[in-house]
Amino acid sequence: MTNTNKILTALATGVVIGGVLGVLFAPDKGEATRQKIADGSKKLSDSLKEKMNEGKNKLAGMRNTIRERVDGMKDKVEEFSS
Secondary structure (H helix, E strand, O other), X not given: OOHHHHHXXXXXXXXXXXXXXXXXXXXXXXXXXXXXXXXXXXXXXXXXXXHHHHHHHHHHHHHHHHXXXXXXXXXXXXXXXX
């Protein structure tokens, strides 16, 4: 894991923990607090799914680019060796 990923993971964890603690110590009724936690969890889950999909798409694009470059190099090598 790169330093950037570690920093982003630590930041996201801190935000989540801070949000949960803020909700837990807020002067709301228990039902309202549980609903806020559930809503926050849903938003976090949706955000993580979106980021995962973005990452998958980026990796797929990188894979395709690499394949195209390798195929281009193969063609050049075959052309040169003929």
